[in-house]
Amino acid sequence: MQEYLKLDRILISLAGVFGAALMWLLSFKIVATWLGPEGVGLFSQFRQIVQAATIGATFGGTNAVVQGLAEKSDDIQRRHFRGIASRMIGLTGLLLALSIFIFAEPLTRFSLSSIDSDAVSAVRWLSLVVLLSVAGAYSIAVLNGYRSFHFLSVSQLAGPLALVIMLGAFYFFEVSYRPQILVWSFGLCFGVTFLCGAWGMSRFPKSSLELVAGILYLSEARSFLKFALSTMVAALSATVAMLLIRSWIIGERGLAFSGLFDVGWTLTFNYVTLFLTACNTIYLPLLTAAGSDEERRLCVLKTAYLVLLGCVLVCYFLAVFKMPVIHLLYSQKFELAGNVLVILSIAVIFRGVSWVYGTMILATRDARVLLVSDLGLNAVLLVMIWVSLQKYASLESLGWAFVLSNLIYLVFVVEYARYKNRLMLRREIWPLIIIAVLPLFLMEMKYQDSHLVHGVVPMLFLIAGLLMSLVTWNAYKKVAA
Structure with missing residues (x-):
């Protein structure tokens, strides 16, 4: 548990992630100013396609590679693992990129409800972007697995910074x-991200080690695939669900409505x-390495309180300053x-805590539960979104679909954590969650008029949020003591 005390690692990791987040915010700002809601809708959908393909190619994102490297005891084993993982990820990425290139027209019709030649050409170009994104994701996973936080942060930040510069240049020069x-x-x-990641990996100690052949290689490959395929299907289900949701929104209400929805989703979930x-980067390796039920309980609770x-x-x-923030x-x-x-703010609180408890499924390598739980969550979400679009077709109804589905998942993962570790108690987390979301429910139900932004009522809600933060911080200190 001493990793929590290594503040420099935490700060470096946060600097990379939040620096990249700031650059993505600026990129959306440029697109919003330049192209309006329709441009944001298109920008987001392109990004979603790339993300779905990247998760598929990397077998669920970075977790499979990070965990695989973290479990190896020496550099020889790590290099064997990297050789196997890189070949599998590279081949899968190439196949997905070729598929996007070949089936660009039906993919455009499905994801954008359009067969415009420029749109089809743009989707065809996405095949190259997918290759670069997969390479960048792999390099970031390796840097994370080796705990090379300085190079990791540089890689995370450099790509989005280049994106902002390029979009800014397009906008400035009209x-x-x-x-x-x-x-x-x-x-x-993604190309800049990969180059920076490759630079970081090149600084690792060199070795003349060759990959082992034959049955040992196949055994390593099977070991990697056994859990990685489950994480891939679980992670891909969420990304494909969002791709479907955006496609449905575009088909029912158009790109502009999709752009409005994406603003709320980006500012909260994204x-x-x-x-x-x-x-x-800190939590998963710690939870995986925890040796007793009490250590796991403390790790989960500390992280849950900090995330909350x-x-x-x-x-x-x-929620209080929504209009100034949007402007x-x-x-x-x-x-x-x-x-x-405001509605998605409620959903994202459920999502944050459920992620902490749900990571126990990853840490314990319970592939079946991981698969069933994530597929179940996204199936419920898709059904609720479809009903919302058919019955109401409003932004508010879409938001409540996210709230209900994430609440169901939160109940499940808390109960799963209790089943795996009887030292974990419901009363350690549920009262805090209820107190946290109750003012937001009241704000949405009673005080959602935009003119109240300048009144005293929003300030009362802001004070309630600060008080809730103090309560959560106090709970964290008690556990950390």
């Missing part, structure tokens, strides 16, 4: 807009996910997104 421009910007982003990614603290501070700030980070054209921001 380059004639084409959908391909957004895709080329992504290509530069950036909380980045925060959780930063926490994951961060979510409360951010969500209450967003600052996007533009006045996106004011309608404020209708869903």
Whole structure:
């Protein structure tokens, strides 16, 4: 548990993740100012396609590689593992990129509800972007697995910074807009990420070790695939679900409505996910290495309280100052997104805590539960979104679909954690969650008029958020003592 005391590692990791988050915010700001809601909708959907393909190629993201490297006891074993993982990931990435290139037209029709030649060409360019994204994700996973936080932070930050510079140049010099421009910007982003990651990996100790052949190689490959395939399906289900959701929204209400929804989703789920990614670089290896039920309990509770603290501070700030934040980070054209921001803030608090408890499934390598739980969560979400679009087709109804599905998942993972570790108690987390979200429910139900931003009522909610943060911090200190 001493890793929690290594503040320099935590700060370096957070600097990379949140520096990248800031650059992504700026990129959305440029696109919003330049192209409006439709541009943001298209930008987000392109990004979602790349993310889905990257998760598929890397067998669930960075976790499989990070855990595999963390479990190896020496550099020889690590180099064997890297050789196996890189070949599998590279081959899968190449196959997915070729598939996108070949089936660009039906993919465009499905994801963008369009067969415009420029849109098809942009999707075809995404095949190259996927290759660069997969390479960048692999390099970041290796840097994380080796605990090379300085190079990891540089790699995470450099790509989004290049994206902002390129988009800014297009906007400043009034380059004639084409959908391909957004895709080329992504290509530069992920290409720079990969180059920085490769630079970091080149600094590792050199070895003349050759990969073992025959049955040992196959055994290592099977070991990697056994759990990685489960994490891939679980992680891919979430990404594909969001791809489907955006496609349905675009098909039912158009790119502009999708852009408004994406503002609320990005300011809540997207950036909380980045925060959780930063926490994951410390939390997952610690939880995996915990040797007793009491150590696991303390690790889970510490992380849960810190994540809840961060979510409360951010969500209450967003809920109270939603219009100024939207004007600052996007533009006045996106004011309608404020209708869903408070609702998604409730959902994201559930999501943050459920991530902490759900990581126990990863740490214990319970592949079956991981697969069933994630597929179940996203199936429930998709059903609720479909009903919402058919019955109501409003931003608010979409937000409540996220709230209900994430609440169901939170109940499940808390009960799973209790089943695996009887030392963990419901009363250690549920009262804090209920107190955290109750003011947000009241704000949405009773005080959602935008003119109240300048009144005394929002300040009362902000004070409630600060008090809740103090309560959570006090709970953390008691556990950490």
